[in-house]
Amino acid sequence: MAGLCFDMYGTLCDTSSVRTRLGEELGVADRLVAAVDETWRRKQLQYSYQSAQMDDYEPFWSITDHALDYALAQYDLDPDAETRERILGAYDHLEPFPGAVETLDRLSAAGHDVVVLSNGDPEMLERLAENAGLAPHLDGIVSAHGVRTFKPDPAVYEHAAETLDRPLDACRLISSNAWDVAGAGNAGMATAWVNRTRDPPEAIGARPDVEVTTLPAVVDALGSP
16 A cells, blocks of 8 residues: 655645634735735745755744745734734644545555655644644654755655655655645656646646545545445
């Protein structure tokens, strides 16, 4: 059986669920809340790429912190320190996507090793997995922090295979992020793309081996008892 490596942010847990906390803490119009959320997530990813390319690693919690600073500044928002800390803390309380627990359990029952493979640093991943109710349904958490770079650097996918004590091609990444799937496939890992928004695949990097639109459909695509 395979080592199945689930992306956390955007795949198992919904990063846009921070909008509830943003709205409560900022007290601004819903449209502005959505814009701050979109900018925060976009800069979080951009800063992870920049950090890796500049060989200037910072843990993903720090990357997320910097991205929040940018998003608030972009829209001339200046909450006090306590409010800002509560907003940042929303990343510890993201909502799991529908079917996340069911998917992990069914794949585990089929004999697969089921882990998270994420850019998040270990502490933030452990907090989120516990708060989202996913921790009891995982065999482990593998963090890019172990190689001090970020996906889609091949070193991250190779680190997962080494941690699972499997050849790279005996592991599969399951992610909703097309760039993550392209990177894992390019590194030699099997992939499954949870394409909820029916986007085209990336034009650079590998195409997904499996494409579905929901988490439970991953089980059907890979087989289960």
